Amino acid sequence: MGLLDGLLGHAAEIDVSEVADELAPMLGENEAIQRVFKEIRDMYVFTSKRLILIDKQGLTGKKVDYHSIPYKAIVQFKLETAGHFDLDAELKIWVSGQSEPIEKELKKDTVVGIQQTLATFLP
Numbered sequence: 001m002g003l004l005d006g007l008l009g010h011a012a013e014i015d016v017s018e019v020a021d022e023l024a025p026m027l028g029e030n031e032a033i034q035r036v037f038k039e040i041r042d043m044y045v046f047t048s049k050r051l052i053l054i055d056k057q058g059l060t061g062k063k064v065d066y067h068s069i070p071y072k073a074i075v076q077f078k079l080e081t082a083g084h085f086d087l088d089a090e091l092k093i094w095v096s097g098q099s100e101p102i103e104k105e106l107k108k109d110t111v112v113g114i115q116q117t118l119a120t121f122l123p
Helices: 003-008 020-026 108-121
Strands: 012-014 033-039 042-047 050-057 063-070 074-080 088-095 102-107
Touching: 012 108, 033 108, 042 108, 074 108, 088 108, 102 108
Parallel strands: none
Antiparallel strands: 012 033, 033 042, 042 050, 050 063, 074 088, 088 102
16 A cells, blocks of 8 residues: 555555454454455455454544444445546445445545455355
């Protein structure tokens, strides 16, 4: 992930091994990390069973919000790709029982990876 991408808050895929130790206590039995996208301090973690949205808060990042979404709870998702002059794309995920989607801005280059991962794991 480039410095400029990090400063702008754009997500980029990172190697699973970079965060495996940090995320190991969060994983259930027979659950494995498949792909990870990171922006500054926040992460989108795709496991074999769920999507985990990790939001590190505050100046130090010690307060962390973990939003776990089982793939079976995702009813639809929408990706809006970047145009010629846009630098980012938008991801919207609708979760069963919630009227408003979860919205995230992504780096143009990560849209395909996230779309493929969601399509692979959704029931």
